[in-house]
Amino acid sequence: MNSNTLTNENLLWIERLKFNDRGIIPAIAQDYRDNTVLMMAWMNRESIQRTLETGEVHYWSRSRAELWHKGATSGHIQKVKQLFYDCDRDTILIKIEQVGDIACHMGARSCFFNFVPIYPR
Amino acid sequence: MNSNTLTNENLLWIERLKFNDRGIIPAIAQDYRDNTVLMMAWMNRESIQRTLETGEVHYWSRSRAELWHKGATSGHIQKVKQLFYDCDRDTILIKIEQVGDIACHMGARSCFFNFVPIYPR
Numbered sequence: 001m002n003s004n005t006l007t008n009e010n011l012l013w014i015e016r017l018k019f020n021d022r023g024i025i026p027a028i029a030q031d032y033r034d035n036t037v038l039m040m041a042w043m044n045r046e047s048i049q050r051t052l053e054t055g056e057v058h059y060w061s062r063s064r065a066e067l068w069h070k071g072a073t074s075g076h077i078q079k080v081k082q083l084f085y086d087c088d089r090d091t092i093l094i095k096i097e098q099v100g101d102i103a104c105h106m107g108a109r110s111c112f113f114n115f116v117p118i119y120p121r
Numbered sequence: 122m123n124s125n126t127l128t129n130e131n132l133l134w135i136e137r138l139k140f141n142d143r144g145i146i147p148a149i150a151q152d153y154r155d156n157t158v159l160m161m162a163w164m165n166r167e168s169i170q171r172t173l174e175t176g177e178v179h180y181w182s183r184s185r186a187e188l189w190h191k192g193a194t195s196g197h198i199q200k201v202k203q204l205f206y207d208c209d210r211d212t213i214l215i216k217i218e219q220v221g222d223i224a225c226h227m228g229a230r231s232c233f234f235n236f237v238p239i240y241p242r
Binding site for chain 1: 155157160201205206209226227234
Protein backbone atom coordinates (compact mmCIF):
# COMPACT_ATOMS: atom_id res chain seq x y z
CA MET A 1 0.00 0.00 0.00
CA ASN A 2 1.60 3.27 -0.98
CA SER A 3 1.09 6.50 0.92
CA ASN A 4 -1.57 7.71 -1.49
CA THR A 5 -3.98 4.87 -0.90
CA LEU A 6 -7.08 5.91 0.99
CA THR A 7 -8.00 3.79 3.98
CA ASN A 8 -11.51 3.40 5.35
CA GLU A 9 -10.63 5.87 8.07
CA ASN A 10 -9.64 8.44 5.46
CA LEU A 11 -13.04 8.13 3.86
CA LEU A 12 -15.17 8.16 7.00
CA TRP A 13 -14.99 11.92 7.54
CA ILE A 14 -16.00 12.48 3.93
CA GLU A 15 -19.21 10.53 4.41
CA ARG A 16 -20.00 12.65 7.46
CA LEU A 17 -19.82 15.90 5.49
CA LYS A 18 -23.04 17.65 4.60
CA PHE A 19 -23.10 17.85 0.84
CA ASN A 20 -25.89 19.99 -0.59
CA ASP A 21 -28.76 18.66 -2.70
CA ARG A 22 -26.41 18.59 -5.69
CA GLY A 23 -23.87 16.48 -3.80
CA ILE A 24 -21.29 19.26 -3.52
CA ILE A 25 -19.73 21.31 -0.74
CA PRO A 26 -17.95 24.70 -0.79
CA ALA A 27 -14.16 24.62 -0.46
CA ILE A 28 -12.07 27.67 0.44
CA ALA A 29 -8.46 27.68 -0.78
CA GLN A 30 -6.09 29.66 1.42
CA ASP A 31 -2.38 30.34 0.94
CA TYR A 32 -0.55 28.32 3.60
CA ARG A 33 2.17 30.94 3.97
CA ASP A 34 0.29 34.16 4.66
CA ASN A 35 -3.35 32.98 4.95
CA THR A 36 -4.54 34.97 1.92
CA VAL A 37 -7.89 33.60 0.73
CA LEU A 38 -7.27 32.73 -2.91
CA MET A 39 -10.56 31.31 -4.16
CA MET A 40 -13.72 29.45 -3.31
CA ALA A 41 -14.98 26.57 -5.42
CA TRP A 42 -16.98 23.38 -4.96
CA MET A 43 -16.08 19.75 -4.33
CA ASN A 44 -17.94 16.49 -4.57
CA ARG A 45 -16.91 13.19 -2.98
CA GLU A 46 -14.77 12.21 -5.95
CA SER A 47 -12.87 15.51 -6.01
CA ILE A 48 -12.13 15.25 -2.29
CA GLN A 49 -10.83 11.71 -2.75
CA ARG A 50 -8.70 12.71 -5.75
CA THR A 51 -7.35 15.66 -3.73
CA LEU A 52 -6.30 13.35 -0.90
CA GLU A 53 -4.88 10.73 -3.25
CA THR A 54 -2.81 13.11 -5.34
CA GLY A 55 -2.02 15.91 -2.89
CA GLU A 56 -3.24 18.35 -5.54
CA VAL A 57 -6.59 20.13 -5.26
CA HIS A 58 -9.42 18.82 -7.41
CA TYR A 59 -12.73 20.68 -7.51
CA TRP A 60 -16.07 19.97 -9.11
CA SER A 61 -16.70 22.39 -11.95
CA ARG A 62 -20.37 23.34 -11.80
CA SER A 63 -20.27 25.10 -15.19
CA ARG A 64 -18.60 22.19 -16.99
CA ALA A 65 -20.18 19.53 -14.74
CA GLU A 66 -16.91 17.63 -14.48
CA LEU A 67 -14.01 16.85 -12.19
CA TRP A 68 -11.61 19.79 -12.31
CA HIS A 69 -7.93 19.24 -11.56
CA LYS A 70 -7.04 22.82 -10.72
CA GLY A 71 -4.01 23.94 -12.74
CA ALA A 72 -4.05 20.98 -15.13
CA THR A 73 -4.28 23.41 -18.06
CA SER A 74 -2.72 26.60 -16.65
CA GLY A 75 -0.02 24.94 -14.59
CA HIS A 76 -1.30 26.78 -11.52
CA ILE A 77 -1.66 23.64 -9.46
CA GLN A 78 -2.60 23.82 -5.78
CA LYS A 79 -0.59 21.55 -3.48
CA VAL A 80 -2.43 20.56 -0.33
CA LYS A 81 -0.76 21.47 2.95
CA GLN A 82 -3.59 21.20 5.48
CA LEU A 83 -7.26 20.36 5.25
CA PHE A 84 -10.08 21.32 7.62
CA TYR A 85 -13.87 21.20 7.73
CA ASP A 86 -16.11 23.39 9.82
CA CYS A 87 -18.32 22.83 12.86
CA ASP A 88 -21.40 22.30 10.69
CA ARG A 89 -19.49 19.91 8.39
CA ASP A 90 -20.73 21.85 5.39
CA THR A 91 -17.63 23.79 4.34
CA ILE A 92 -14.03 22.75 3.64
CA LEU A 93 -10.92 24.88 4.14
CA ILE A 94 -7.72 23.87 2.37
CA LYS A 95 -4.36 25.46 3.06
CA ILE A 96 -2.35 25.20 -0.10
CA GLU A 97 0.86 26.04 -1.85
CA GLN A 98 -0.23 27.91 -4.97
CA VAL A 99 2.13 27.07 -7.84
CA GLY A 100 2.88 30.22 -9.84
CA ASP A 101 1.27 32.30 -7.07
CA ILE A 102 -1.78 32.77 -9.33
CA ALA A 103 -5.05 31.15 -8.29
CA CYS A 104 -7.50 33.16 -10.40
CA HIS A 105 -8.27 32.25 -14.01
CA MET A 106 -8.15 35.99 -14.74
CA GLY A 107 -4.48 36.13 -13.81
CA ALA A 108 -4.76 37.56 -10.33
CA ARG A 109 -3.18 36.02 -7.27
CA SER A 110 -6.57 35.82 -5.55
CA CYS A 111 -10.05 35.73 -7.06
CA PHE A 112 -11.15 38.29 -4.47
CA PHE A 113 -9.75 41.35 -6.20
CA ASN A 114 -13.01 43.31 -6.32
CA PHE A 115 -12.94 45.74 -3.45
CA VAL A 116 -16.16 47.33 -2.23
CA PRO A 117 -15.57 50.74 -0.69
CA ILE A 118 -17.29 50.95 2.67
CA TYR A 119 -17.54 53.73 5.19
CA PRO A 120 -14.66 53.52 7.65
CA ARG A 121 -15.62 53.16 11.30
CA MET B 122 -27.64 61.99 4.85
CA ASN B 123 -25.58 60.24 7.45
CA SER B 124 -22.60 58.03 6.66
CA ASN B 125 -24.67 54.89 6.95
CA THR B 126 -27.13 55.72 4.19
CA LEU B 127 -26.72 53.56 1.11
CA THR B 128 -26.48 55.41 -2.18
CA ASN B 129 -27.47 53.95 -5.55
CA GLU B 130 -23.81 53.32 -6.27
CA ASN B 131 -23.50 51.30 -3.09
CA LEU B 132 -26.32 49.08 -4.23
CA LEU B 133 -25.26 48.60 -7.87
CA TRP B 134 -22.56 46.02 -7.13
CA ILE B 135 -25.02 44.03 -5.06
CA GLU B 136 -27.38 43.69 -8.02
CA ARG B 137 -24.49 42.43 -10.14
CA LEU B 138 -23.72 39.58 -7.74
CA LYS B 139 -24.72 36.07 -8.73
CA PHE B 140 -27.08 34.88 -6.04
CA ASN B 141 -28.01 31.21 -6.26
CA ASP B 142 -31.50 29.90 -6.99
CA ARG B 143 -32.39 30.56 -3.34
CA GLY B 144 -31.28 34.18 -3.61
CA ILE B 145 -28.23 33.75 -1.39
CA ILE B 146 -24.45 33.90 -1.80
CA PRO B 147 -21.63 32.41 0.30
CA ALA B 148 -19.70 34.84 2.50
CA ILE B 149 -16.31 34.06 4.03
CA ALA B 150 -15.42 35.91 7.25
CA GLN B 151 -11.71 36.44 7.75
CA ASP B 152 -9.89 38.04 10.68
CA TYR B 153 -8.53 41.38 9.42
CA ARG B 154 -5.47 41.17 11.64
CA ASP B 155 -3.92 37.78 10.80
CA ASN B 156 -6.14 36.55 7.92
CA THR B 157 -7.46 33.53 9.82
CA VAL B 158 -10.61 32.21 8.14
CA LEU B 159 -13.21 32.28 10.89
CA MET B 160 -16.40 31.00 9.27
CA MET B 161 -18.43 30.72 6.11
CA ALA B 162 -22.13 31.55 6.01
CA TRP B 163 -24.68 32.87 3.55
CA MET B 164 -26.04 36.30 2.71
CA ASN B 165 -29.04 37.57 0.80
CA ARG B 166 -29.51 41.10 -0.55
CA GLU B 167 -31.03 42.32 2.69
CA SER B 168 -28.22 40.97 4.85
CA ILE B 169 -25.60 42.62 2.61
CA GLN B 170 -27.43 45.93 2.84
CA ARG B 171 -27.80 45.68 6.61
CA THR B 172 -24.09 44.81 6.86
CA LEU B 173 -23.16 47.94 4.91
CA GLU B 174 -25.61 50.14 6.80
CA THR B 175 -24.57 49.03 10.26
CA GLY B 176 -20.93 48.06 9.79
CA GLU B 177 -21.74 44.78 11.52
CA VAL B 178 -22.03 41.50 9.64
CA HIS B 179 -25.53 40.20 8.97
CA TYR B 180 -26.00 36.77 7.39
CA TRP B 181 -29.02 34.86 6.17
CA SER B 182 -29.68 31.90 8.43
CA ARG B 183 -30.71 29.01 6.20
CA SER B 184 -31.78 26.84 9.15
CA ARG B 185 -33.94 29.53 10.74
CA ALA B 186 -34.81 31.20 7.41
CA GLU B 187 -34.28 34.66 8.83
CA LEU B 188 -31.93 37.62 8.87
CA TRP B 189 -29.13 36.84 11.30
CA HIS B 190 -27.27 39.66 13.00
CA LYS B 191 -24.16 37.74 13.95
CA GLY B 192 -23.39 38.18 17.65
CA ALA B 193 -26.75 39.74 18.53
CA THR B 194 -27.28 36.99 21.11
CA SER B 195 -23.74 35.91 21.99
CA GLY B 196 -22.15 39.35 21.84
CA HIS B 197 -19.64 38.02 19.31
CA ILE B 198 -20.36 40.72 16.76
CA GLN B 199 -18.29 40.99 13.58
CA LYS B 200 -17.25 44.54 12.64
CA VAL B 201 -16.65 45.02 8.92
CA LYS B 202 -13.19 46.23 7.95
CA GLN B 203 -13.02 45.38 4.23
CA LEU B 204 -15.38 43.74 1.77
CA PHE B 205 -14.56 41.96 -1.49
CA TYR B 206 -16.32 39.79 -4.05
CA ASP B 207 -14.66 37.36 -6.41
CA CYS B 208 -14.05 37.26 -10.17
CA ASP B 209 -17.21 35.22 -10.77
CA ARG B 210 -19.27 37.54 -8.52
CA ASP B 211 -20.61 34.52 -6.67
CA THR B 212 -18.69 34.66 -3.38
CA ILE B 213 -18.10 37.43 -0.83
CA LEU B 214 -15.05 37.84 1.41
CA ILE B 215 -15.33 40.06 4.48
CA LYS B 216 -12.38 41.07 6.59
CA ILE B 217 -13.66 41.64 10.07
CA GLU B 218 -12.80 42.47 13.63
CA GLN B 219 -14.21 39.58 15.65
CA VAL B 220 -15.48 40.87 18.97
CA GLY B 221 -14.53 38.43 21.75
CA ASP B 222 -12.22 36.64 19.29
CA ILE B 223 -14.80 33.84 19.04
CA ALA B 224 -16.64 33.35 15.75
CA CYS B 225 -17.92 29.80 16.20
CA HIS B 226 -21.16 29.04 18.03
CA MET B 227 -19.32 26.11 19.61
CA GLY B 228 -16.94 28.49 21.39
CA ALA B 229 -13.94 28.17 19.10
CA ARG B 230 -12.18 31.11 17.55
CA SER B 231 -12.74 29.67 14.06
CA CYS B 232 -15.38 27.24 12.84
CA PHE B 233 -12.66 25.33 10.98
CA PHE B 234 -11.28 23.40 13.94
CA ASN B 235 -11.70 19.94 12.44
CA PHE B 236 -8.32 18.93 11.08
CA VAL B 237 -8.07 16.12 8.55
CA PRO B 238 -4.73 14.31 8.76
CA ILE B 239 -3.22 14.02 5.30
CA TYR B 240 -0.06 12.44 4.08
CA PRO B 241 2.77 14.97 4.14
CA ARG B 242 4.45 15.66 0.80
